Amino acid sequence: MIVTEEKPLEEIMSFLSGHKKILIAGCDGCDQPPRGLREAKSLALLIEMASKLKGEEVETTYTTVIKQCDDKIAHSTLSPVMEGVDAVVSLSCGIGVQVLSDVLEDAPVFPGQNTMFMGSEEREMGTVSERCAACGNCILDQTAGICPIARCSKSLLNGPCGGSQDGKCEVDKELDCAWQLIHDRLKALGRLDQMDEIMPINDWSTSTHGGTRRTPKEMMFMDRPRRD
Amino acid sequence: MKAESNLEKLLEKGEFVVTGECGPPQSADPEVIRKKIDLLKGSVDAANITDNQTAIARLCSMAAGVIMLGEGLEPIMQMTCRDRNRLAIQSDILGAASLGIKNLLCLTGDHQTFGNHPGSKNVFDLDSIQLIQLVKVMRDEKKFQCGDDMDVEPRIFIGAAANPFGDPFEFRVARLAKKIAAGVDFIQTQGVYDIERFEKWMDGVCERGLDKKVHILGGVIPFKSLGAAKYIKFRVPGMSVPDEIIERMKKASDAKKEGVQIAIETVEALKEMKGVHGVHIMAIEWEEKVPEIAEGAGLLPRPGVA
Amino acid sequence: MDFPIDIHADDCGECRICPAACPYEAIEIDTERNVAVLDQEKCMICGICAPACPIDAIDTYYYDPNALKGYLESKMTDGADTLVIYCRGSAPSDEELVEMVGVEEFIPMAIPCIGRMPLDTYMDAVNMGIERIFVIACEENFCRFTEGAETNTTKMLTAQMMLEDIGYPEDTVTLLRNTLVAEVDRDACIGCGNCFALCPFDAVTMESPGISNIDPEKCRGCGICVPYCTGMAIELKKSEYEPLSKKVEAEVERTEPKLVVFGCQWSEFRLLDNIYEEHLPEDIGFIELPCSGRIDPLHVLEAFKNGAEGVLIVACPEDLCRLEEGSKHAHRRAESLKALLEEAGIDPERLQLTEATPRIIGSFANALEHFKQNMKELGTAKKVEEGTG
Known part of the structure; x- marks a missing residue:
């Protein structure tokens, strides 16, 4: 899921200065931690309290959208509650903010959050961590199901750099060295020879380096023109 | 001969080579480099010039290399994958070769969070193994990475680093084998203090016959003080410093002298080791000690190249 | 009395009933002295042992039979002749209560554990003129005091038999059951998995396409x-968001200075505590929670928004939490709420969390005093209600 973190209230308040009726839109999609109805209501309360303490009269409303990244769903959910609203705060990822900006013509849409990465939830550890860099060219078949592009600090493709020590990354002692994980997993699977193969220079054009990425929307599984 | 550099010629002749290291300044002052070159000249066969070492912005390694050539010392230009994409890398290699630089050390590069611009964006378009491959293809096949041809190829003697002390240990020999398969000509290792672990790694290297395919230069970093020794032991990732060495530094009445003595003993141990074809002395901001270490280990005078 | 339960060694007749009655194995017979000895660490203050003792050698600070009788006497002056005794942990809402017992006028007696009630109290009540007694207990497998509900069942049967024997109608004492658990509104669930991950009792499963399902057999009603x-x-019966929200509003409105306490029902036995009335005067708004883990950030924010000058959360010490992890979550939430309040411009010191337990006599009353004092020292708050103009 897409991992986000809330912006400090002060920053959100700075966007909203001068606005009188504010809609807070949660997102029930893949935000992690979840930012649904409860979070929208909490932020609405905080904005109202903070405004009043500053001597400003602000009205807030709140709702949540099943998924803000779908323009049709976002539009049909939000347009009926936009009466008098002069600013929207989106509690979605950066995608939701942009979709709302597209579909809500009359009010500016502000981000309530910073979008961090795509990651997994480790409930026992109480952490969420990056798992996928959306590079558009999956190599997990060669790396024992552990992605070095997302999880190695240098996105190395041919094994750990010299800074790998005791299974940890040189960048952060708390961080697992992705290549140590790959090594251990391949060893457990009896496929360590896979590490001897030189992975060729990568084609990053499928990643963010090829310009804004887009692909035909498929309505059915595999029902789309294949990429070359 | 691949590049006809001094380093290549000496190694091909079977000489035990000595390389040094020279870090460019965080300024545009060429005199700093000249001073360091002056200290190294005569004691080493060639000297590395670091490339934004520890991710700190410095005078570039290509310019420093040209200054070094002018002073009559052979440069080994370092190049990391952190700051350049494949376009910049290839253009710098062509530029360096055109200016007479013949040795290139291909490195991944320290992560930018260690340096003085931790907020910068890294590149890592290639990793060090892919960089070796790219240089080899340019030199031997006269091709750019994209497959386009070039008229005049860069004649480069290709180097890389190896860290026998990183983890997972059992992959460290395999990683060297990958670098050899990618086309590396010589290897400079991380600073050796833990002779035992280094020997174990070298045994693995010789067992696979890799010592026949590449020239390995053992890294030596003299300690300036007990504090420096402790820093390297506990703070620098991928380093192994045995407790005895720390004890020696602690007990020494003259820590600097003891540091140089340990370095001399390390060089002597490396000289005796099968498959080791030279030493790489990294006396960072302490270049004046390189002649003393080389002298102490009986490596002077340096042989010339006919 | 230092500890709320005291076994008098001088009176103890080594009958060995109380060790058998104790659900927590906190009483052992000292074979040398031939007396029962209480292990205070293990004791959970359920008090089940006291009425089990045939010679009244066990004193409890709470559940003083005379005090209970006194309470009854004071309430009977209103003419009510129906007594409803129920476990606080399973208390139905006021409307449900009326529906369950079938009469509008009755004397309610909410206590921490039904199993604790001495048989004598039922007899006394009948003697005093109570016509009908309804006892609302938790389901046996739901008792937070492990064996309280079961002990009660046995006691009820005995009471019914005894009363019938001496000629009272068979419905003089009626046993009812109620259990408060969490329920999911399947239409509102977005499948985030929080409940699934956080439930200390593994009561939650996730169903495709990501809908939470709470097993009422496993749910202990902590509300975490x-x-x-x-x-x-998710709504927890009797602690639903809306009614609590209204209560918060009413309590802020009612009190002056505007102080609101959210208290875990297990952190204090206030209705059985003699010092309570002196120390919890009417000027503090009180909202009882099934567990401090139920503390809802929205309710705290609402309290401040409605003009509260201070909010106190009373939780049990973490190792004594009757619902595993409730207290831990309350601590965590209080910390993040303080940060949020500060960002909104409210002094985070106006939100306090304190620990209290019936194990330490007076700890709850002291906590309230302390809180009032702290709030007094902070002075009048900048009121959200009024703004600064």
Whole structure:
């Protein structure tokens, strides 16, 4: 899921200065931690309290959208509650903010959050961590199901750099060295020879380096023109 | 001969080579480099010039290399994958070769969070193994990475680093084998203090016959003080410093002298080791000690190249 | 009395009933002295041992039979002749209560554990003129005091038999059951998995396409999941969001200075505590929670928004939490709420969390005093209600 973190209230308040009726839109999609109805209501309360303490009269409303990244769903959910609203705060990822900006013509849409990465939830550890860099060219078949592009600090493709020590990354002692994980997993699977193969220079054009990425929307599984 | 550099010629002749290291300044002052070159000249066969070492912005390694050539010392230009994409890398290699630089050390590069611009964006378009491959293809096949041809190829003697002390240990020999398969000509290792672990790694290297395919230069970093020794032991990732060495530094009445003595003993141990074809002395901001270490280990005078 | 339960060694007749009655194996017979000895560490203050003792050698600070009788006497002056005794942990809402017992006028007696009630109290009540007694207990497998509900069942049967024997109608004492658990509104659930991950009792399963399902047999009604439910889809019976929200508003409105306490029902036995009335005067708004883990950030924010000058959360010490992890979650939430309040411009010191337990006599009353004092020292708050103009 897409991992986000809330912006400090002060920053959100700075966007909203001068606005009188504010809609807070949660997102029930893949935000992690979840930012649904409860979070929208909490932020609405905080904005109202903070405004009043500053001597400003602000009205807030709140709702949540099943998924803000779908323009049709976002539009049909939000347009009926936009009466008098002069600013929207989106509690979605950066995608939701942009979709709302597209579909809500009359009010500016502000981000309530910073979008961090795509990651997994480790409930026992109480952490969420990056798992996928959306590079558009999956190599997990060669790396024992552990992605070095997302999880190695240098996105190395041919094994750990010299800074790998005791299974940890040189960048952060708390961080697992992705290549140590790959090594251990391949060893457990009896496929360590896979590490001897030189992975060729990568084609990053499928990643963010090829310009804004887009692909035909498929309505059915595999029902789309294949990429070359 | 691949590049006809001094380093290549000496190694091909079977000489035990000595390389040094020279870090460019965080300024545009060429005199700093000249001073360091002056200290190294005569004691080493060639000297590395670091490339934004520890991710700190410095005078570039290509310019420093040209200054070094002018002073009559052979440069080994370092190049990391952190700051350049494949376009910049290839253009710098062509530029360096055109200016007479013949040795290139291909490195991944320290992560930018260690340096003085931790907020910068890294590149890592290639990793060090892919960089070796790219240089080899340019030199031997006269091709750019994209497959386009070039008229005049860069004649480069290709180097890389190896860290026998990183983890997972059992992959460290395999990683060297990958670098050899990618086309590396010589290897400079991380600073050796833990002779035992280094020997174990070298045994693995010789067992696979890799010592026949590449020239390995053992890294030596003299300690300036007990504090420096402790820093390297506990703070620098991928380093192994045995407790005895720390004890020696602690007990020494003259820590600097003891540091140089340990370095001399390390060089002597490396000289005796099968498959080791030279030493790489990294006396960072302490270049004046390189002649003393080389002298102490009986490596002077340096042989010339006919 | 240092500890709320005291076994008098001088009176103890080594009958060995109390060790058998104790659900926590906190009483052992000292074979040398031939007396029962209480292990205070293990004791959970359920008090089940006291009425089990045939010679009244066990004193309890709470559940003083005379005090209970006194309470009854004071309430009977209103003419009510129906007594409803129920476990606080399973208390139905006021409307449900009326529906369950079938009469509008009755004397309510909410106590921490039904199993604790001495048989004598039922007899006394009948003697005093009570016509009908309804006892609302938790389901046996739901008792937070492990064996309280079971002990009660046995006691009820005995009471019914005894009363019938001496000629009272068979419905003089009626046993009812009620259990408070969490329920999911399947339409509002977004499948975030918070409840699934946080339930200390493994009561939650996730169903495709990501809908939470809470097993009422496993749910212990702590409510930890409720304030983590992003879709506001989980409601805990009797501690639903809306009624509590209204109560918060009413309590802020009612009190002056405007202080609100959210208290875990297990952190104090206030209705059985003699010092309570002196120390919890009417000027503090009180909202009882099934567990401090139910503390809802929204309710705290609402309290401040409505003009509260201070909010106190009373939780049990973490190692004594009757619902595993409730207290831990309350601590965590209080910390993050303080940060949020500060960002909104409210002094975070106006939100306090304190620990109290019936194990330490007076700890709850002291906590309230301390809180009042602290709030007094902070002075009048900048009121959200009024703004600064």
